[in-house]
Amino acid sequence: AFGRQGKQLIAKLDTGVLGLHMGMTGRLGVMAPEDESFRYRRLALYLDDERRLELDDVRRWAMVRLENDVETFTGRMGPDALDPDFTSAQFIERVSAKRSPIKSVLLDQKVLAGVGNIYADEVLLIVGVSPSRRADKISAGRLESLHNTIVGVLENALAFIESHPDDQGRPYVIDAQDDRMQIPRKTGAPCPQCETALKSKKIGGRTAYYCPSCQH
Ligand SMILES: [Zn+2]
Known part of the structure; x- marks a missing residue:
């Protein structure tokens, strides 16, 4: 097993x-x-x-x-994002200690294990936080909703995979658009919340897609 x-x-x-x-x-x-x-x-x-x-x-x-x-x-990995013993208070403590852009902090598996590039963009859009905002400049209240959103989005993704057994864990790069996520990974595509054209930029070497109207 x-x-x-x-x-x-x-x-x-x-x-x-x-x-x-x-x-x-x-x-x-x-x-x-x-x-x-x-x-x-x-x-x-x-x-x-x-x-x-x-x-x-x-x-x-x-x-x-x-x-x-x-x-x-x-040994060097942070707690699993879906570990039920990992609380919002612990998430806030770990994340707010970092001065890097929040997108990079979410991808740092030593802080929190399990969030990848596509999921990081997805959760940041849902909570309306800009991917380049410094982690230590985000309020505890917003970090708490970010934590709850991460748990919700990852649980949805696992439920999607479990309910599509024939796809055998369909890879993301090949099928980047399905019910696991809302945000299109394409510059100029409409924001799923307000239809503003999405922008993209490199943060920590990874491409972030974000909505300039919804995310601050
Ligand atoms: Zn938007």
Whole structure:
């Protein structure tokens, strides 16, 4: 069985610990012996019952590592965004200690594990916070709604994936538009809330899409 912290999947094997990270285009499938393999199969693990676990990744951004212990994967990672023991108060404390743009802080897996580039843009639009606003300049009240929004958006995304089993965790880069998110990743596309043309800019090396009217 796999455990998960943030975007890292972890499985304890008889010898060692297997870590899988899907990157942006990786996905897993469990196949019966007669099933056809994924087109871009990068890894196949044969299970005791003859089924096999396959990793499909067209862009080769996924990561597979075998280590001796779980801490190698999780030791430097912040709490999982959906950990029920991780409270809004703890979120506010961790985030407001940072002077970087909020978008970069949300992507920093050492602060909080599990929020990726697309989800960060999505939650910032919903709460109306500009991606370039300094984290320590955001009020506690807005950070609390940001935390609640992160939990809600990630739970929706997991529910979407669970209710679409045939898609086997459809990758984001290939299918960047589906019910998991509202914000179109295209400069000039209409804001889903006010129809103002969206803008984009690089923050910490990643492209942020945002609405100049809704986000401050
Ligand atoms: Zn807007």
